[in-house]
Amino acid sequence: DQQVKQNSPSLSVQEGRISILNCDYTNSMFDYFLWYKKYPAEGPTFLISISSIKDKNEDGRFTVFLNKSAKHLSLHIVPSQPGDSAVYFCAASAPRNTPLVFGKGTRLSVIA
Amino acid sequence: DAMVIQNPRYQVTQFGKPVTLSCSQTLNHNVMYWYQQKSSQAPKLLFHYYDKDFNNEADTPDNFQSRRPNTSFCFLDIRSPGLGDAAMYLCATSRAPTSTDTQYFGPGTRLTVL
Numbered sequence: 001d002q003q004v005k006q007n008s009p010s011l012s013v014q015e016g017r018i019s020i021l022n023c024d025y026t027n028s029m030f031d032y033f034l035w036y037k038k039y040p041a042e043g044p045t046f047l048i049s050i051s052s053i054k055d056k057n058e059d060g061r062f063t064v065f066l067n068k069s070a071k072h073l074s075l076h077i078v079p080s081q082p083g084d085s086a087v088y089f090c091a092a093s094a095p096r097n098t099p100l101v102f103g104k105g106t107r108l109s110v111i112a
Numbered sequence: 113d114a115m116v117i118q119n120p121r122y123q124v125t126q127f128g129k130p131v132t133l134s135c136s137q138t139l140n141h142n143v144m145y146w147y148q149q150k151s152s153q154a155p156k157l158l159f160h161y162y163d164k165d166f167n168n169e170a171d172t173p174d175n176f177q178s179r180r181p182n183t184s185f186c187f188l189d190i191r192s193p194g195l196g197d198a199a200m201y202l203c204a205t206s207r208a209p210t211s212t213d214t215q216y217f218g219p220g221t222r223l224t225v226l
Binding site: 002103 | 204
């Protein structure tokens, strides 16, 4: 049973436009959420995170929004650049040092 | 550069033949993790070491074992690989086993079982 769901396996966006990657979760105990980015032949790298006490966290071109009532979070990339083309994983964890639970990932292609 | 290194990057083994995957880190982190990622699936935590303390996930098969002889190295042993164990195996490290501590991943070892 998937607790973290990324329902779009892939997304294509034109350079300069906004990319929106979505993630849904089912476990109401999750209180910390992360996005990881993965290039081919490399391991995932941490991108941005958000605690459940917030509904928005911004870092440069990357913003994560959290809607706790809908159990939904999204990653916005503005403006999208070709170098953003990668697989993006959503991950979540519950309190007391429980392990990260990852989604299956969304492959973003930014087209020049 | 401080990093997480996995060797080999590609490993081919035969059904039932034991195999060992290696991970090393120069970050001096206390925690080392092993994840399994099957094709088009989410990475799934198998186990982790917090210093010398081994923490196994409840649904990790007994076929999978791990060793951490020192801070820098951690090994994943698959005692009798089956066809279903073919996957990418990712090693990660963090300073502490808390969700807010960033995990740093290696590039992974892709295991093929013939």
